[in-house]
Amino acid sequence: MPYPFSDIEPKWQAYWQQHQTFRTPDDVDTTRPKYYVLDMFPYPSGSGLHVGHPEGYTATDITARYKRMKGFNVLHPMGWDAFGLPAEQYALQTGTHPAVTTEKNINRFREQLQSLGFSYDWQREVATTDPAYFKWTQxxxxxxxxxxxxxxxxxxxxxxxxxxxxxxxxxxxxxxxxxxxxxxxxxxxxxxxxxxxxYAERLLADLDDLDWPESIKEMQRNWIGKSEGAEVDFALDGLEATLRVYTTRPDTLFGATYMVVSPEHPLLDQLVTDETRPAVQDYRAKAAMKSDLERTELAKTKSGVFTGSYAVNPVNGEKIPVWTSDYVLISYGTGAIMAVPGHDDRDYAFANAFDLPIREVISGGDLSKEAFTGNGVLVNSANDDISLNGLEVTESKAKITAWLESKGLGQGKVNYKLRDxxxxxxxxxxxxxxxxxxxxxxxxxxxxxxxxxxxxxxxxxxxxxxxxxxxxxxxxxxxxxxxxxxxxxxxETNTMPQWAGSCWYFLRYIDPQNDQALIDPEKEKYWMPVDLYVGGAEHAVLHLLYARFWHKVLYDCGVVHCKEPFHRLVNQGMILGEVEYTLFRNTDGTPVSASEIRDEHDFTSERLPESEAVKKGDSFVWKQDPAIQLRAKANKMSKSRGNVINPDDVVKQYGADSLRLYEMFMGPLEQVKPWSMKGVEGVYRFLNKVWRLFELPLTDTSCDKEQKRLVHGLIKKVGEDIEGMRYNTAIAAMMEFVNAAGKWSELPREAAEPFVLLLSPFAPHMGEELWEKLGHAESLAHTPWPDYDEEALTLDSVEILVQITGKPCARLDVPSTATADELINLAKAHPDVAAALTGKTIRKEIAVPGRLVNIVAT
RNA sequence: GCCGGAGUGGCGGAACUGGCAGACGCGCCGGACUCAAAAUCCGGUGCCCGUGAGGGCGUGUGGGUUCGAGUCCCACCUCCGGUACCA
Incomplete structure (x- = not known):
């Protein structure tokens, strides 16, 4: 008889709701420590929850439940990022007001989330589309x-x-x-x-103190794109205006042989002459017509037109031609560059395309082959006033920048890629x-x-x-x-983008009903910053950068007291569909190895059952013809592939606890991993084993030494794993425990109670049900997490390995307290070891207590 | 190209600050129960050689450090994610 999850789960969901078990009151006891665990709130789409959603949500839920039992005031809210295009597209087609669609979708999402037993405080729910909410966005x-x-x-x-x-x-x-x-x-x-x-500089600098994945911090740093260089003014021959450029390589100024302005540059009209005007205008028109996509695609071949004007290089008075080209972007720097083809790859390509001179000013490369962008010693870089010759790049930058500043020709300048x-x-x-x-x-x-x-x-x-x-x-x-x-x-008839509402929602959860202020300062001070924020890596630069920006503005306004909103960030990895084995065939039906497929559209593909695939070398081959390689791959879940797993179906078949457990057991939270229905069955079997374990006679006699060791070892392991967010290994440890306990003839309460408490954050419905069966009238949600006794963990004796020069020779049981010297003596006393050592000279003896002894002898 | 991450059985994955690689789960094989099946339980399961005891090889590849390397160092290969004319 499988355990009755379909009775238990709704029962406890109703209990939690009725008893407000997870309500975080407005007036918490602020002398106790707080823990704010946040999920990236979802866009409530019409298609409902996806198995990717509960992955992060289960992780935070386990941590939230654990922290509650550890005595923290926990804030664990949920809400809706509800403005968005799909509801509007639907409105365009049907005339239904987006608010109607949105409300319907929210209700569906809420129901689905509640069916998974998450311990959210639903009284703090917010929706960005709620006027009481967007009042504060405005x-x-x-x-x-x-x-x-x-x-x-x-x-x-x-x-x-x-x-x-x-x-x-x-x-x-x-x-x-x-x-x-x-x-x-x-x-x-x-x-x-x-x-x-x-805020570019602050957004960059404050990244350093955040406990975020290094990859995300790096992406933000790249996006902000700080660079240090100089702005230099070039006089224009025969014109009043000067042309200002930004360069990170002022050291190469003597190597500038031409200049380029972006087609959108404001000075371009003055630069053209009567002869060049038609060509320039034509070029500019074409550049404007191009989409970004075309510009990127055509990036390989450089295009451009000579404007007809010349600039004067301020370091040597040389007249150099000014060109326009779309490889220079109006949106970065000054929209104009000095081109140093000898030491910049793009300028090198352009100079070669249009036969412009290339001059070496840094030695160390071969300019007949490619631009030299590395470090080296300056050459050909002197005028009557200054010489960079013989210096290295870094020194030259400083020296020339100082010289430009002293002459009023330019100044050091920091630039950012980040745009408004x-x-x-x-x-x-x-x-x-x-x-x-x-x-x-x-x-x-x-x-x-x-x-x-x-x-x-x-x-x-x-x-x-x-x-x-x-x-x-x-x-x-x-x-x-x-x-x-x-x-x-x-x-104003424009609307704000979807990101607006998500820039500050985590503040509103703290004080969701306040109609006098965005947030009460006292409450903000207690709860902020968010201790743990979990969500997908797709928000690495967008949401996370915008939210940090708004937060800093609110900090400057005195609304919040901390500079950064999210202390610790964790990205959950994507969940892929089940692994699929695909056989490809030619148009005439002949099977073709997957390794030969270039363009999939030229072939027909056929999905094979796993039993048709056989591992051979590094790949899978077709059982019926091992010469044919199959493609074994887990794909992104998508409607068009038909590999989407609906959490509702999983809950119906195996229960919410199984879904939660499986999502955590699949592997490390941050990792991309394929779904497997067989895996769900595995954890479901585990829950059934737990259920049966509690059918053993319950006794009040205390645990024997071995039982005690297992229980306390488990308390330690599960606690440490939850703290480290290693939910998969915590579950593995519980499985081991249940496998061992299944052999007992009776179940001591002393073991049963802590076990239920440990299981409960992972499988809360079963946890509550078993807790009730153990005779408790109240929910275990606020029961203290069990402590472990370090002494109970130690074994009397341990088996250690004896190696002779790295080769296993013998195993012996020794007291777990034995020291290194004792171990060596015990090892040498072993007959096999003694035999192996006769006639040899001992060179070295290594002993690691509790592990091994290695005697090096020749 | 550049930046970041990862390569461990048939599969998902374990392995603490270097110390018996493969925990746990899936799958598979054998057995018990059953008229039979499902469910459940018990045992086995890295690969190769060997009837066997046993032996050899094994953490992407090649080197190195060390008594000892999945773990540390160097070089390379592959895959995934991000980014791409940012001067």
């Missing part, structure tokens, strides 16, 4: 606006025609939209920008900007007491006939007056 935006961190700019933006909106740089991957993989084009538009660049955050979207389903455009052209904030500013009712969710965002469809909403000045005004 409030924070006004803070940014007040501080000059939000501004409007006419800027070339990433316009995505398919999504009908602009995207931030971070949302564009290889010239395509991160969501939906649609092409992106550059288009100048009026947009709201947030000045995240003002494009913060507006031309959509309906997002937070309205609380801003008014007055008839005099100024922008005024909506007064605080009018927040939240609600989105207008509209007849359709499409852009307006004039191409304005959907909000412009409602003229009564759109046209208003500014209460401060009485002037006629038009409301």
């Amino acid at each position: 409030w924070i935006f006004l803070k940014l606006f007040e501080r000059g961190l939000a501004y409007e700019a006419e800027a070339p933006v990433n316009w995505c025609p398919a999504l009908g909106t602009v995207l931030a740089n971070e949302e564009v991957i290889n010239g395509r939209s991160e969501r939906g993989d649609h092409p992106i084009v550059r288009k100048p538009m009026r947009q709201w920008m947030l000045k995240i660049t003002a 955050w494009l913060f507006s979207r031309q959509r309906y389903w997002g937070e309205p900007f609380p801003l008014l455009h007055l008839d005099d052209g100024t922008v005024a904030p909506v007064p605080l007491d009018e927040l939240p500013l609600m989105p207008p009712a509209v007849d359709e969710y499409k852009p307006s006939p004039d191409g304005d965002p959907p909000f412009a469809r409602n003229p009564e909403w759109l046209n208003t007056t500014d209460p401060a000045t009485g002037r006629p005004a038009r409301r």
Whole structure:
């Protein structure tokens, strides 16, 4: 008889809800330590929960339950990142208000999460779409606006025609939209920008103290992209203007043989001559038309046009031609460069393409083959006033920069790749900007007491006939007056991007009902920062950088007391579908080895059962024809592949405890791992074994020495593993314990009770049920975690290995307290060892207490 | 190209600061129970040679350090993730 999970699980879920077991009261005893465990809140999609969600959620739930039992005040909330495109797309198609769809999806998600037995405090639930919530998102935006961190700019933006909106740089991957993989084009538009660049240095520096995966910190560092160099002004021959460039290699200034300005550079119009104008204009038009994707794809061959003008190199007075090319980006540095083809790969390629001179100023390379970008000694770098010749790169940089500064020709400069955050979207389903455009052209904030500013009712969710965002469809909403000045005004029609709401939700959980403030300062002080934050690595730069930025702004405003919101971050690895064995066939049906497949579309593929696959060498081959290699691979779960596992089905078949246990038993949390239904059955069998263990007669006699050792060893192991988030090995240890205890004839309460407590964070429903069977009237959720007795762990005797020069020779039982010297003596006394040593000279004796003895003899 | 991470049985994965590689689970093989099956229980299971006792080889590859290396060092290969004209 399998254990009745379908009775037990709903029973305890109802109990927890009814008894508010996981409620974290507003007025906790703040003398006790706190622990804030946070999950990245989900977007409540229409397709419901996916097995990837409960992975991180189970990990945090185990830690939350464990910390509660360890006496911490635990904050473990859940909510919804509920603005987003799918609900709006659905609204476009059906006319259903996105709020309706969103609410439905949230209800479904909540039910699914509750069926997994997570110990969230549901009274703290927040949704970014809730007016009581986005009131404060708007409030924070006004803070940014007040501080000059939000501004409007006419800027070339990433316009995505398919999504009908602009995207931030971070949302564009290889010239395509991160969501939906649609092409992106550059288009100048009026947009709201947030000045995240003002925080670049702090966002970079404060990474150092965070307990985050090194890879994520590195990605953020790369994204911020700090570089140190100099700005240098080049006079333009025959023009009043000067051309300013940014370079990280001022040491190579004597090697500059031409210059390049970006096609969007403001000086370009002045640089062209009558002869070059048609070609330059043509080139600029073509560059503007190109999507980012095309620019990237064409990156291999350099293109460009000579402008007709010359610049003067400030170090040697040399006249060098100014070109324009799209390999120079307007958005970085000054949008213009000095080209040093001898010591920069891109300039080298360009110089070769257009036959421009290449000059060596750093020795050590072979410029006939490639640019030399390494370190070396400066050559050909002197004028009447200064010489860099003979110096190394680092010294030269400092010397030339100082010289430029003294001559007023340039100065040292730090640059960042990070650009300002494009913060507006031309959509309906997002937070309205609380801003008014007055008839005099100024922008005024909506007064605080009018927040939240609600989105207008509209007849359709499409852009307006004039191409304005959907909000412009409602003229009564759109046209208003500014209460401060009485002037006629038009409301801002853009909406905020989805990231806005997720930038600060972790603060709202702390004080979710507060309608006077975003958060009560006392509560903030107690609960922040988040102690443990778990979520997917896909948010490495986007959400995590934005949230850090807003947090620093709120810190500057005095709203929060800590500089960084998330102390420890852990990324859970993706869960892939089951391993699939695929056989490929030619169009004529002949089987083909997987290693020969270049383009999958030229072949037909057939999924084989595991029994058809045989391991041969490094790969799997077809059982019926071992000459044919199969492809054995676990793929991402996707609807189109049909390999999606629905957690509801798993819960129905094996129960929530089995799902939780399996997700943790699969392997280390951070790792990518394939799903296996057989694996779920394995942990389900384990839970059944536990259930049967508790059918043994329960006794009040105390444990014998061996039982005590097992129990205390398990307490130690499980506690340490949860602290280290090694949930898989904690479960393995519990399995070992149950395998051993299964051989007992009766079950001492002294062993049963701690075991149930240890199991309960992992399999909480079974934990509660067994706890009740043990005669307890109340939930175990707040029962103290058991302590272990170090003394109970030690064995009287241990088996050690005796090696002679590294080869195993004998095994002997020794008292576990034996010292190194005693071990060597005991070892030598062993007849096999003595025999092996006769006639040999002992060179060295090594003994590791409790492990082994190694006698080196020749 | 650059940055980050990882390579251990048929599979997922264990192995503390260098100390008996393969815990635990899956799968497979054999046995018990059963009319039979499922479930459950017991035993076995890295690979190769050997009937056997036993022997040899084994943590991506090649070197090195060490009494001893999955673990440390050097070089390389493969895979995964990120990023890509950032001057």
